[in-house]
Amino acid sequence: MHVKEKIVQSSLFICALSSIAIILLIIFFIINEGLPAISRRGILDFILGGEWNATYSVYGILPMIVGTLAVTLLSLLISVPLGVGCAILLAEIAPPWARDIIKPAIGTLAGIPSVIYGFFGLVVIVPWIVAQFGGTGVSVLACGIVLAIMVLPTIISVSEDALRSVPREYREGAIAIGATPWQTVTGIVVPAASSGIVASIILAMGRAIGETMAVLMVGGSVVAIPDSIFSPVAPMTAVIALEFSYASGEHLSALYAIGIVLLLIIMLLNSVIHVMNSRRGMERA
Amino acid sequence: MFSKKVVIILLTTALIGAGAIFVGCSSPAPTPTPAAASAPLTGTLSVIGSTSVGPYAEELAAAFDAKNDDKTSVGVSQVGSGPGIKAVIDGTADIGMSSRELTDEEKAKGLVTYKICYDGIAVIVNKANPVNSLTMDQIRDIFAGNVTSWKQFGGDDAGIIVVTREAGSGTRSAFDELVMKKANITAKAIQQSSTGAVTAYVAGNKNAIGYISYGSLDVSQVRPVAVNGVEPSVATIKDGSYIIQRPFLLVTRGEATGLSKAFIEFVLSPEGQAMLAKHNLVTV
Numbered sequence: 159m160h161v162k163e164k165i166v167q168s169s170l171f172i173c174a175l176s177s178i179a180i181i182l183l184i185i186f187f188i189i190n191e192g193l194p195a196i197s198r199r200g201i202l203d204f205i206l207g208g209e210w211n212a213t214y215s216v217y218g219i220l221p222m223i224v225g226t227l228a229v230t231l232l233s234l235l236i237s238v239p240l241g242v243g244c245a246i247l248l249a250e251i252a253p254p255w256a257r258d259i260i261k262p263a264i265g266t267l268a269g270i271p272s273v274i275y276g277f278f279g280l281v282v283i284v285p286w287i288v289a290q291f292g293g294t295g296v297s298v299l300a301c302g303i304v305l306a307i308m309v310l311p312t313i314i315s316v317s318e319d320a321l322r323s324v325p326r327e328y329r330e331g332a333i334a335i336g337a338t339p340w341q342t343v344t345g346i347v348v349p350a351a352s353s354g355i356v357a358s359i360i361l362a363m364g365r366a367i368g369e370t371m372a373v374l375m376v377g378g379s380v381v382a383i384p385d386s387i388f389s390p391v392a393p394m395t396a397v398i399a400l401e402f403s404y405a406s407g408e409h410l411s412a413l414y415a416i417g418i419v420l421l422l423i424i425m426l427l428n429s430v431i432h433v434m435n436s437r438r439g440m441e442r443a
Numbered sequence: 444m445f446s447k448k449v450v451i452i453l454l455t456t457a458l459i460g461a462g463a464i465f466v467g468c469s470s471p472a473p474t475p476t477p478a479a480a481s482a483p484l485t486g487t488l489s490v491i492g493s494t495s496v497g498p499y500a501e502e503l504a505a506a507f508d509a510k511n512d513d514k515t516s517v518g519v520s521q522v523g524s525g526p527g528i529k530a531v532i533d534g535t536a537d538i539g540m541s542s543r544e545l546t547d548e549e550k551a552k553g554l555v556t557y558k559i560c561y562d563g564i565a566v567i568v569n570k571a572n573p574v575n576s577l578t579m580d581q582i583r584d585i586f587a588g589n590v591t592s593w594k595q596f597g598g599d600d601a602g603i604i605v606v607t608r609e610a611g612s613g614t615r616s617a618f619d620e621l622v623m624k625k626a627n628i629t630a631k632a633i634q635q636s637s638t639g640a641v642t643a644y645v646a647g648n649k650n651a652i653g654y655i656s657y658g659s660l661d662v663s664q665v666r667p668v669a670v671n672g673v674e675p676s677v678a679t680i681k682d683g684s685y686i687i688q689r690p691f692l693l694v695t696r697g698e699a700t701g702l703s704k705a706f707i708e709f710v711l712s713p714e715g716q717a718m719l720a721k722h723n724l725v726t727v
Contacts, residue, residue: 212610213627277639277640280647281646281647284644284647284648285647285648288648288649294604294648296644374636375635375636378633378634379609379633379634379635379636380630380632380634382630382631392634399636400609400611400634400636401609401610401611403523403525403526403611404523404525404610405611
């Protein structure tokens with residue numbers, strides 16, 4: 159028995175180590191490939207440069223960073239109220255039979271490939287935007303709407319877990335001192351679950367930042383700082399995907415360098431999640 | 444301590460990772476065995492490259508496999524002409540698909556090309572757009588961003604929205620070479636990374652103009668414009684009067700042998716050519 163225990167333990171340990179090693183290798187590789195492009199011009203020029211032109215070897219990624227942040231922010235503005243609202247409904251209000259219908263539906267939404275979302279955006283949302291507002295249709299707005307639909311499942315399921323993990327005593331206490339169910343939800347349950355809800359939002363943000371195929375199809379991929387939500391946009395991931403297949407030399411290195419910046423943004427987000435979760439753990443204790 | 448969930452996640456991640464590495468390492472370079480004409484063909488073939496040629500190659504591959512009682516397996520992956528040719532040079536693919544002539548740099552690598560058919564490039568507009576004929580120079584002006592309103596060509600008083608393929612695409616490089624000559628496509632152009640996406644976008648936007656392979660043209664969704672007064676059709680591409688056209692090539696490193704040779708011969712056979720002709724491609 160004891161030997162079995164040891165074997166299981168050490169094999170799990172090896173699994174954990176190998177996945178860490180793989181991730182470190184990937185990070186090392188990307189940094190190694192991307193550094194030449196950054197070091198030639200300096201990180202500031204690279205991040206704050208407004209022009210991207212492979213033909214003339216000008217690599218500035220500010221328009222893409224702005225584009226990524228714009229579409230991500232817009233998608234969160236749309237999806238957070240919807241998602242958190244839906245999570246509250248599922249966790250606090252909906253009868254079990256309704257949950258049994260809604261939960262699998264949301265699960266399905268999470269399983270749809272992003273290229274399908276992209277095509278849906280291209281044939282439904284983009285023409286709708288053209289009909290309503292004119293212009294190109296492919297835009298920050300189109301990306302924001304498509305990404306919002308894509309990250310909804312993440313927000314809903316993680317927020318719902320957070321709401322469900324609020325101890326029953328909190329709710330009972332609130333009702334005992336005369337709070338209405340609505341006051342209980344908004345005044346007690348949601349604040350108690352707030353770090354979990356914020357974590358869901360950050361996870362969703364990570365997904366929105368990393369999404370490639372859908373924004374490639376509905377963004378328009380014009381590398382310029384968008385001046386309104388109706389302007390075409392080229393998020394960082396879209397540029398990498400679009401140009402990776404034929405880039406070489408410094409151009410390729412510059413694409414890897416975009417990857418480094420993306421990696422930094424995602425790492426930052428993950429460490430925020432980590433800090434939040436450990437805070438949550440302390441609240442529990 | 445680890446919770447059960449974390450352990451499970453770590454375990455699956457590690458397994459998938461290890462699996463990926465294992466698969467990555469364990470696919471040996473395919474060595475085509477020269478098959479005698481009478482012996483049944485067996486083996487696998489990887490065909491990689493142009494997204495313009497890809498759909499037709501898929502169909503040809505399926506027919507080829509069926510013909511050999513599925514003892515052969517021809518895998519087609521569509522990654523673009525450039526990467527496909529590169530894969531053949533690197534030896535990671537048996538056959539490359541290209542929708543453009545090779546560059547001098549590529550030719551120097553000892554590649555052999557097989558012309559399988561010709562494809563026109565259709566310049567497409569929305570079906571509601573009244574403009575139905577443009578000259579080559581007008582098309583160049585539009586795509587270079589020199590002319591920005593449809594009014595100039597008898598259309599609406601609306602801005603022209605230019606849609607282009609990404610720079611690595613075979614259709615794009617053919618369009619650059621055949622239409623743009625030395626001019627650059629405007630930086631304001633909307634970029635789409637597939638024929639389907641260009642079609643879908645132009646179909647949904649009244650003021651858009653794009654270009655796609657004639658073989659993929661779906662007249663129920665978009666309308667091709669006449670170029671220099673000539674509508675694109677199999678006949679006009681064949682007789683050369685429709686001037687925006689290019690070859691579809693299969694590429695091998697050195698003369699094709701074994702299964703590669705058998706597949707290319709099948710494509711060039713009357714049966715294969717008939718399949719291409721069915722898609723409005725112009726046979727060799």
